[in-house]
Amino acid sequence: MGINIFGIAKEANVSIATVSKVVNNTGRISEKTRKKVLEIIEKHNYTPNLLASALTGKLSYTLGLIIPNLANPFFGEIAKSVEDRARELGFSVMICSTDYDAEREAWYFTLLQKKRVDGVIILSGFEDQHTITRNLVKPNMPIALIARDIPTISINSVSIDDFVGGYEAAKHLLGLGHTRIGLIVENIRCAKERLRGFNQALEDQGLQFDESLVILGDASVQNGKKFALQLLERNDPPTAIFATNDILAIGTIQATHELGLKVPQDLSVIGFDNTILATITDPPLTTVAQPMEQMGRQIVDILVQEIKGELTHKQRIVLLPELVVRKSTRERE
Amino acid sequence: MGINIFGIAKEANVSIATVSKVVNNTGRISEKTRKKVLEIIEKHNYTPNLLASALTGKLSYTLGLIIPNLANPFFGEIAKSVEDRARELGFSVMICSTDYDAEREAWYFTLLQKKRVDGVIILSGFEDQHTITRNLVKPNMPIALIARDIPTISINSVSIDDFVGGYEAAKHLLGLGHTRIGLIVENIRCAKERLRGFNQALEDQGLQFDESLVILGDASVQNGKKFALQLLERNDPPTAIFATNDILAIGTIQATHELGLKVPQDLSVIGFDNTILATITDPPLTTVAQPMEQMGRQIVDILVQEIKGELTHKQRIVLLPELVVRKSTRERE
DNA sequence: CTGAAAGCGCTAACAT
DNA sequence: ATGTTAGCGCTTTCAG
Numbered sequence: 001m002g003i004n005i006f007g008i009a010k011e012a013n014v015s016i017a018t019v020s021k022v023v024n025n026t027g028r029i030s031e032k033t034r035k036k037v038l039e040i041i042e043k044h045n046y047t048p049n050l051l052a053s054a055l056t057g058k059l060s061y062t063l064g065l066i067i068p069n070l071a072n073p074f075f076g077e078i079a080k081s082v083e084d085r086a087r088e089l090g091f092s093v094m095i096c097s098t099d100y101d102a103e104r105e106a107w108y109f110t111l112l113q114k115k116r117v118d119g120v121i122i123l124s125g126f127e128d129q130h131t132i133t134r135n136l137v138k139p140n141m142p143i144a145l146i147a148r149d150i151p152t153i154s155i156n157s158v159s160i161d162d163f164v165g166g167y168e169a170a171k172h173l174l175g176l177g178h179t180r181i182g183l184i185v186e187n188i189r190c191a192k193e194r195l196r197g198f199n200q201a202l203e204d205q206g207l208q209f210d211e212s213l214v215i216l217g218d219a220s221v222q223n224g225k226k227f228a229l230q231l232l233e234r235n236d237p238p239t240a241i242f243a244t245n246d247i248l249a250i251g252t253i254q255a256t257h258e259l260g261l262k263v264p265q266d267l268s269v270i271g272f273d274n275t276i277l278a279t280i281t282d283p284p285l286t287t288v289a290q291p292m293e294q295m296g297r298q299i300v301d302i303l304v305q306e307i308k309g310e311l312t313h314k315q316r317i318v319l320l321p322e323l324v325v326r327k328s329t330r331e332r333e
Numbered sequence: 334m335g336i337n338i339f340g341i342a343k344e345a346n347v348s349i350a351t352v353s354k355v356v357n358n359t360g361r362i363s364e365k366t367r368k369k370v371l372e373i374i375e376k377h378n379y380t381p382n383l384l385a386s387a388l389t390g391k392l393s394y395t396l397g398l399i400i401p402n403l404a405n406p407f408f409g410e411i412a413k414s415v416e417d418r419a420r421e422l423g424f425s426v427m428i429c430s431t432d433y434d435a436e437r438e439a440w441y442f443t444l445l446q447k448k449r450v451d452g453v454i455i456l457s458g459f460e461d462q463h464t465i466t467r468n469l470v471k472p473n474m475p476i477a478l479i480a481r482d483i484p485t486i487s488i489n490s491v492s493i494d495d496f497v498g499g500y501e502a503a504k505h506l507l508g509l510g511h512t513r514i515g516l517i518v519e520n521i522r523c524a525k526e527r528l529r530g531f532n533q534a535l536e537d538q539g540l541q542f543d544e545s546l547v548i549l550g551d552a553s554v555q556n557g558k559k560f561a562l563q564l565l566e567r568n569d570p571p572t573a574i575f576a577t578n579d580i581l582a583i584g585t586i587q588a589t590h591e592l593g594l595k596v597p598q599d600l601s602v603i604g605f606d607n608t609i610l611a612t613i614t615d616p617p618l619t620t621v622a623q624p625m626e627q628m629g630r631q632i633v634d635i636l637v638q639e640i641k642g643e644l645t646h647k648q649r650i651v652l653l654p655e656l657v658v659r660k661s662t663r664e665r666e
Numbered sequence: 667c668t669g670a671a672a673g674c675g676c677t678a679a680c681a682t
Numbered sequence: 683a684t685g686t687t688a689g690c691g692c693t694t695t696c697a698g
Contacts, residue, residue: 002472004675015685027678028683045472050447051384051393052675055690060384062427062448069413082403083430092444094395095428097416103671111425114383115395138336139378175450221613250613257615276404280583281556282590282615327543337691348669353693360694361667385691388674 002040003044012040021247023048054116062092062302064112064120068100072247073275074220074292075123078147081296082121089304100125100188109135119303123147125188142319144303146295148190156306158298158317162190165288166197166242167322169270172286172323173240174205177332178268182231182238183214184224184248191244194272198242213238224251225258232259232267240268241330249285253328268329272321283327290321345373356381387449395425396636397445397453401433405552406608407582407625408456411480414629415454422637424451433458433521442468452636456480458521477636479628481523482649484520489639491631495523498621498654499530499575501516502603505619505656506573507538510665511601515564515571516547517557517581524577527605531575546571558591559583565592565600572665579610582618586661601662603609604653616660624652 005023009016014033021027022037029037034230035080054060067075079095085092094117096108104306105124109131112120119142122132129150136143137153183198183285185191199209215227224243230250231238243249248270254265263269263283271278274289298317305311338356342349347366355370356359362370373379387393396419400408412428419426427450429441438457442464445453452475455465462483469476470486478490506514516531518524531541548560557576561584564571576582582604589596596602596616604611607622631650638644 006675015679016676017686018684021684024677030683033683047443047446047472047565049388049449049675051387051449052690053677054384055382055388055675055692056677057690058677070403070416071406071410071413073404073406073409073609076406076412079409079428080404080430083403083428087430092427092429092448093418095412097413097420109381113380115425116382116384125387139380221609254613265453276406276554277610277613280587280610280614339691349692350669350671350694351667354668357693363667366668385674386693388676388691389693390674391693474687 003046004049008037008040008044008046012037027231059089059118059307060116062094062115062117062301064094064096064108064117066096066098066105066108066120066122066124068098068123068125070095070097073277074245074247074273074290075294077275078123078296079295080147082300084296086180089300091300091304098124102128102131106131106135113139113141118307119143121146121299121303126150129153142303142306144299144306146299147290149318154314156299156302156311156314158295158302158319159190160290160295160319160321162193162321163197163200165272166194166244167201168197168321168323169194169242169272169288170198170201172325172329173242173268173270174201174207175270176240176329178238179207180210180236180238180240181213182228183240184227184231184241184243184252185214185216186219186244186248187216194244205244215278219245219247221247221251221254224248225255226251228252228255229258232256232261238267240270240329242270244272246271246273246275246285246287249328250277250281253281254283263328264330266332268332270329274324278324278326281328286326286329287324289322289324291322295319336379337382341370341373341377341379345370350520355654373634380636390453391400392640393449394423395448395450396633397427397429397441397450399429399431399438399441399453399455399457401456401458403428403430406610407578407580407606407623410608410625411456411629414626415479415633418630418633422633424633424637431457435461435464438440439468446474450472452476452630454479454636459483461593462486475636477632477639479632480623480625482651487647488633489635489644489647489649491628491635491652492523493623493628493652493654493656495526496530496533496606499527499577500534501530501654501656502527502575502605502621503531503534505658505662506575506601506603507534507540509601509662511571511573512540513543513569513571513573514546515561515574517560517564517574517576517585518549519552519577519581520549527577531607552580554580554584554587557581558588559584560587560590561585565589565594572601573603573662576605577605578622579604579606579608580619582620583610583614584659586614586618596661597663598666601665603662607657611657611659614661619659619662620657622655622657628652
C-alpha cells in the first residue's frame with residue numbers, strides 16, 4: 001500500500017529514527033531536516049502506522065466501551081459523553097453492544113484484550129461478576145464501571161446512588177399523598193437498589209410495602225405498557241407508579257392512554273434517568289435524573305489516569321441523582 | 334505483560350509457526366500437538382496480539398463509523414444496527430462523533446487511517462466533499478456512505494430517496510386539504526432534498542411555493558420549537574408544518590403546547606425518520622420512516638465485501654421511505 | 667506435519 | 683543532531 005517510514009527516510013536522506021523523531025516531536029532535530037522530512041511526508045500523504053507503534057509498547061490509544069444498546073437514548077447519551085471526553089484526551093472508543101448478554105460481554109472482553117485496547121469502560125447488568133473478573137481484572141486490563149457498581153470488588157467506578165434515587169422518588173410520591181404505589185422494576189441490580197430505596201422511604205413513613213404491586217421485567221416501552229396494564233387493571237389499582245427508567249415509565253403513560261386514564265389526574269407516573277424522552281412525552285415526565293454527561297467525562301478521566309499510571313488509588317465515585325419534577329405527578333385526589 | 338507466542342511455543346516444545354497455526358486453524362497440525370498447544374494457551378490465558386497480526390498484512394477487523402451525535406436517537410439506532418451487523422461479520426466498530434464539524438471529520442479520517450481500520454462508514458452532512466476525497470478516497474481506504482449520498486462521486490452508499498420522502502409528506506398533507514404548509518428544514522443536503530420533493534408535490538398540484546414559510550436551521554428540539562413559534566405567530570400562520578426530522582417536529586409540537594394550540598386540530602405536524610421519539614409524543618407523530626436497521630445492515634455488508642475484495646462494482650442503494658400515519662395530522666378544518 | 671527465518675512498520679536505547 | 687540496531691508479536695513462505 002502506502003509509503004512507510006523507510007520510504008520517507010530514504011527520500012529525505014535521513015534515517016528512520018530521524019523521521020520517527022519528527023513525527024513524534026521527540027529528540028532534537030534541526031529545523032532544516034525537520035522541514036525537509038515534513039515536506040516529504042506531506043508530499044506522499046504519509047500516515048504513520050499506529051498499530052506498529054503500539055506494538056513497540058506505546059499505547060494503542062483506544063478504549064473499549066461495553067454498553068447494552070445504543071438505540072436506547074440513555075445509553076446513547078452515555079456513549080456520546082464518553083466518546084467526547086475520550087477524544088479530547090486523544091483516545092478513540094470502540095463500541096461493544098451487548099444487550100446485557102453475559103456471553104457477548106465475555107466475548108467482547110477477550111476481543112478487546114486481543115486488540116490491546118488500553119482500557120475498557122463497562123456498563124452492564126452484572127448478574128455475573130465472574131466473567132469480568134476472569135477476563136479483565138485477572139489479565140490486568142485497566143477497567144472502569146459507569147452508571148453501575150459492583151460493591152464487592154475493588155474497581156474504578158462512577159455511578160449514582162440508586163438507593164437514594166429510589167428513596168427520592170418515593171418521597172416525592174408520598175409527599176403528594178400517594179400510598180398505593182405500583183413499581184415497575186427493570187431486572188438488573190441497580191434497579192433493585194432503586195426499589196430498595198423506595199421501600200425504605202415507605203418504611204420510614206410507617207407504610208407497608210405491598211409485594212404484589214411490584215413487577216419485574218426487561219426494559220422496553222412495550223413491557224412498560226404491559227406491566228402498567230397489569231397493575232391498573234387490578235381491582236385495587238395504585239394511584240401512582242414508579243418505573244425504574246424512563247422507557248418503562250413511557251410505556252406506563254401509554255397504558256393510561258389505552259385505558260382512557262389521564263396522567264397525572266388519574267395516575268401519577270415517575271420515571272428514572274431523565275433522558276430526552278422524559279421531556280417530550282405528554283405530559284412531560286417527572287423523573288429522577290442521572291448526570292449522564294458528567295458520569296461519562298469522569299469515568300474517562302479516571303480510566304485514562306489509570307492507564308497512564310497516574311492513579312494511585314482506585315476510585316469509586318458516587319454521584320447523587322436529582323428529582324426533576326415535571327407534569328406527570330400530582331397530589332392524589 | 335502477558336505471555337506471547339514465543340512463550341507458548343517454548344512451553345509446548347514447538348515452534349511459533351506451529352502455535353500460530355493452531356491459533357488460526359491454518360495448515361495441518363496433528364491432533365496431538367494441537368491439543369498440547371491449546372492446553373498451554375488455556376493455562377496461561379494467552380490472547381494473541383491482533384495488532385501484531387494486523388501488522389503482518391492481515392485485516393485489523395475494525396471499522397470506523399463517522400456519525401454526528403449518538404445522543405440523537407436516529408443516529409443511535411443507526412449505530413446500533415451497524416455495530417450489530419459488524420459484530421456478526423467479525424468486525425469491531427470505532428465510533429467517531431463529529432457533530433457535523435468538517436474539521437473534526439477530517440481529523441477522524443486521518444486518525445482512522447493511522448489506526449489502519451479496514452474501512453469506514455460515513456454519515457455526515459457533506460457540505461464539503463473535498464475532505465473525504467482527499468483523506469479517504471485518495472489513500473484508497475474502503476468507504477461507504479449511510480443515510481446520505483454524494484451523487485457526484487463514485488462511492489458505495491445506502492440511503493433513502495429523500496426527494497420521494499419529501500414528496501410523500503407533502504402529498505399526505507395536501508390530501509388532507511392543507512395548502513399553507515410551514516417547513517422547518519435542517520441545514521444539510523439531504524433535508525434540502527426533502528424540501529425539493531415537497532415543493533415538487535406542491536407544484537404538481539398547481540400550488541405556489543411560499544418561500545417565506547420555510548425556515549432553515551440546525552436540528553434540536555429547541556430550534557424546532559423556536560422556528561415553529563416564528564411560523565405560528567405570523568398573521569397568516571400555516572395549518573400544517575413539515576419538519577425534516579422528528580426532533581424538529583417534536584419542537585414544533587412543543588411550540589403548540591406553549592401557544593395553547595392543539596395538534597392535530599389546530600395544526601397538523603409531520604416529521605421525518607420515525608425514531609422512537611415519534612411513537613412517544615402526544616399525539617404520536619405522523620412521520621416519514623427511514624429503514625434504519627436495514628440501512629445499517631446493508632452498508633456493513635457492502636463495506637465488508639469491498640474490504641474482502643468481493644465487490645466488483647461500487648453500489649449505490651436507494652431505499653424508499655415510507656409514510657407512517659399516526660395522530661399528528663388530520664383534515665384541515 | 668513441523669520449524670527456520672524473513673519480514674510487517676515503528677520505537678528507543680545507544681552510538682557517533 | 684543524526685544514525686544503527688535490536689526488538690515488539692505475529693504470519694507466511696519454504697525446507698525438511
